[in-house]
Amino acid sequence: MNNANRETLLSIKDLEITFGSGKSKFVAVQDVNFDIFKGEIFSLVGESGSGKTTIGRAVLGINPTSKGEIIFEGKQINGKISSKEKFQIERKIQMIFQDPSASLNERATVDYIISEGLYNYKLFKTEDERLNKVREMLEAVGLLPEQLYRYPHEFSGGQRQRIGIARALIMNPDLVVADEPISALDMSIRAQVLNLLKKFQREQGVTFLFVAHDLSVVRYISDRIAVIRAGKILELAETEELFKNPIHPYTKSLLSAIPIPDPQIARSRKNIIYNPNMHDYSIEKPEFREIRTGHFVYCSDSEAIEYKKNIKD
Amino acid sequence: MVSEGNILEVKNLNVSFRVRGSEIEAIHDISLDLREHETLAIVGESGSGKSVLTKTFTGMLETNGRISQGTVDYKNSRLSDLKLNKQWTKIRGKEIATIFQDPMTSLDPIHTIGSQISEVVVKHQGKTKKEAKKIAIDLMKKTGIPNAEKRYNEYPFEYSGGMRQRIVIAIALACRPEVLICDEPTTALDVTIQAQILDLIKDLQQEYQFTIIFITHDLGVVASIADRIAVMYSGRIVEIGTCEEIFYDSRHPYTWSLLSSLPQLARKGEDLKSIPGTPPSLYKKIEGDAFAPRNQYAMGVDFKAEPPMFKVTDTHYAKTWLLDKRAPKVEKPELIQNLHQHMIEMTKEDN
Numbered sequence: 001m002n003n004a005n006r007e008t009l010l011s012i013k014d015l016e017i018t019f020g021s022g023k024s025k026f027v028a029v030q031d032v033n034f035d036i037f038k039g040e041i042f043s044l045v046g047e048s049g050s051g052k053t054t055i056g057r058a059v060l061g062i063n064p065t066s067k068g069e070i071i072f073e074g075k076q077i078n079g080k081i082s083s084k085e086k087f088q089i090e091r092k093i094q095m096i097f098q099d100p101s102a103s104l105n106e107r108a109t110v111d112y113i114i115s116e117g118l119y120n121y122k123l124f125k126t127e128d129e130r131l132n133k134v135r136e137m138l139e140a141v142g143l144l145p146e147q148l149y150r151y152p153h154e155f156s157g158g159q160r161q162r163i164g165i166a167r168a169l170i171m172n173p174d175l176v177v178a179d180e181p182i183s184a185l186d187m188s189i190r191a192q193v194l195n196l197l198k199k200f201q202r203e204q205g206v207t208f209l210f211v212a213h214d215l216s217v218v219r220y221i222s223d224r225i226a227v228i229r230a231g232k233i234l235e236l237a238e239t240e241e242l243f244k245n246p247i248h249p250y251t252k253s254l255l256s257a258i259p260i261p262d263p264q265i266a267r268s269r270k271n272i273i274y275n276p277n278m279h280d281y282s283i284e285k286p287e288f289r290e291i292r293t294g295h296f297v298y299c300s301d302s303e304a305i306e307y308k309k310n311i312k313d
Numbered sequence: 314m315v316s317e318g319n320i321l322e323v324k325n326l327n328v329s330f331r332v333r334g335s336e337i338e339a340i341h342d343i344s345l346d347l348r349e350h351e352t353l354a355i356v357g358e359s360g361s362g363k364s365v366l367t368k369t370f371t372g373m374l375e376t377n378g379r380i381s382q383g384t385v386d387y388k389n390s391r392l393s394d395l396k397l398n399k400q401w402t403k404i405r406g407k408e409i410a411t412i413f414q415d416p417m418t419s420l421d422p423i424h425t426i427g428s429q430i431s432e433v434v435v436k437h438q439g440k441t442k443k444e445a446k447k448i449a450i451d452l453m454k455k456t457g458i459p460n461a462e463k464r465y466n467e468y469p470f471e472y473s474g475g476m477r478q479r480i481v482i483a484i485a486l487a488c489r490p491e492v493l494i495c496d497e498p499t500t501a502l503d504v505t506i507q508a509q510i511l512d513l514i515k516d517l518q519q520e521y522q523f524t525i526i527f528i529t530h531d532l533g534v535v536a537s538i539a540d541r542i543a544v545m546y547s548g549r550i551v552e553i554g555t556c557e558e559i560f561y562d563s564r565h566p567y568t569w570s571l572l573s574s575l576p577q578l579a580r581k582g583e584d585l586k587s588i589p590g591t592p593p594s595l596y597k598k599i600e601g602d603a604f605a606p607r608n609q610y611a612m613g614v615d616f617k618a619e620p621p622m623f624k625v626t627d628t629h630y631a632k633t634w635l636l637d638k639r640a641p642k643v644e645k646p647e648l649i650q651n652l653h654q655h656m657i658e659m660t661k662e663d664n
Contacts, residue, residue: 186359191574220581258577259534266537
């Protein structure tokens with residue numbers, strides 16, 4: 001795919017996010033650069049603590065950034081922006097949160113939770129229209145209409161997550177930051193939800209920033225994948241390219257941890273454990289470089305030469 | 314009394330809960346043998362009753378739940394007859410221990426990691442505090458905690474999720490249980506950590522020779538660890554067999570759907586195979602086969618009569634009318650017909 005011709009929806013430049021100050025200052029995200037094209041599903045993959053959620057939250061303006069730019073539809077959205085602009089952006093960028101029990105109002109009915117955004121932005125004309133929208137959405141995420149007037153505590157974790165998805169997608173957003181949206185779901189429902197997200201991408205052109213730790217899921221859903229560890233992006237490529245030619249040793253270790261649904265292969269397979277001390281960056285400083293078209297790796301000069309030798313076509 | 318070679322036997326078990334004035338059935342007519350030293354995986358979606366089933370083994374059913382029919386036997390004791398907490402404390406932890414999904418809520422945030430392990434050693438093994446500390450540090454090392462002596466005095470918040478789960482495993486092992494119930498032990502963890510914890514559980518089983526019941530909703534996870542797999546749906550065991558039989562030769566349409574919906578088998582550009590609809594509401598009485606409304610192979614009989622467990626081999630049983638002599642012959646979905654071949658190709662491609 002020729003990336004030059006694709007329209008960029010979100011662009012992140014030299015992003016740095018820190019927490020605390022002085023001695024207790026902690027750099028959670030550093031030197032992060034990537035573009036998300038319109039209509040694609042872009043995945044950020046890493047372990048917990050890698051900073052993937054932090055980046056997602058920065059895009060929504062929940063986490064303040066300390067350096068760099070976040071550009072959405074050509075306009076900078078981090079730092080100081082007017083409250084009117086912020087209000088508009090908040091509708092266009094929706095989030096599906098990781099923890100469905102903490103992100104739903106325990107004292108509101110499902111009906112209200114899903115409708116809240118519609119109320120805030122007055123996105124319906126009649127009460128019937130609102131109810132229809134909510135009912136359709138409820139069904140689309142695999143819940144039953146009889147559950148409309150129940151409260152979040154009456155649902156299982158998986159069902160609560162589906163309420164969270166319904167609440168985000170009912171707003172017709174341009175970009176959805178989906179933070180581990182299916183890790184709490186069952187296998188059969190997981191597939192339904194992934195198909196649902198894909199459907200929204202395909203039919204309504206919704207762009208997704210998909211944050212996850214499970215590469216097997218990400219492989220199926222994403223167009224491009226960025227692997228992040230300790231606040232830095234280590235590798236970025238189109239999905240099939242990343243699986244065919246994983247370059248960074250950390251990516252390889254992530255790939256080796258994907259559970260294989262086949263007893264004979266699974267029993268004989270060895271885990272690759274990544275040791276971050278294997279790189280010697282004392283003399284040569286590492287950079288994020290393009291090893292081949294569209295495939296970026298964080299490495300030093302000599303590593304880049306080594307990596308290029310092992311690329312398969 | 315359980316039969317030779319078995320450690321736990323469940324016979325025709327029904328468990329029901331009293332909810333909002335009505336009785337709902339969470340476990341329906343389950344019979345199951347657990348063999349000594351094996352790893353049995355119980356796979357099912359949330360609400361399928363997999364946790365409820367194992368809670369009857371440790372007397373931890375919620376107060377509104379009760380065994381309404383059937384028996385649970387462990388070695389020489391009939392667990393389903395135990396009433397008093399005093400009787401259960403002899404079983405719970407000591408004989409049958411459980412590791413839960415969330416390692417944060419199963420640890421006490423205001424006590425050091427070390428004291429939580431040695432407390433158990435003092436109580437269950439009758440050691441002195443000093444001896445217990447030594448055993449605790451030893452267990453920490455066995456479960457892969459680096460720098461165990463120093464980390465003995467740290468608190469749970471200073472540990473990562475994966476490390477905490479290792480501690481929970483260490484505490485469970487401190488009681489020297491015969492049976493270890495792992496209730497979704499890796500669901501809250503990252504894939505890389507998940508792989509390490511699975512390896513750890515396998516290694517520890519080699520060393521301590523306990524029997525494992527591994528509860529999960531993810532069929533993909535258990536391929537490397539299970540000897541046998543029981544698939545549960547809506548309070549019933551719908552298929553049970555060896556790991557190979559379930560992955561390569563499954564017979565129940567629900568197992569087919571679970572396998573087909575694995576993202577590892579997905580083909581780019583096609584929708585993931587999903588199961589239409591949702592599991593049945595337990596408030597209504599289930600007529601016939603519980604999976605029938607979501608089953609594309611359902612026949613008329615599926616809506617009327619509950620299928621029995623049909624025998625496929627000595628180790629393999631499935632609860633579906635498709636195995637009846639009169640049923641039409643149905644091929645399993647194409648996607649999982651050559652699962653082994655497909656996985657070989659995929660793993661080769663990814664080196």
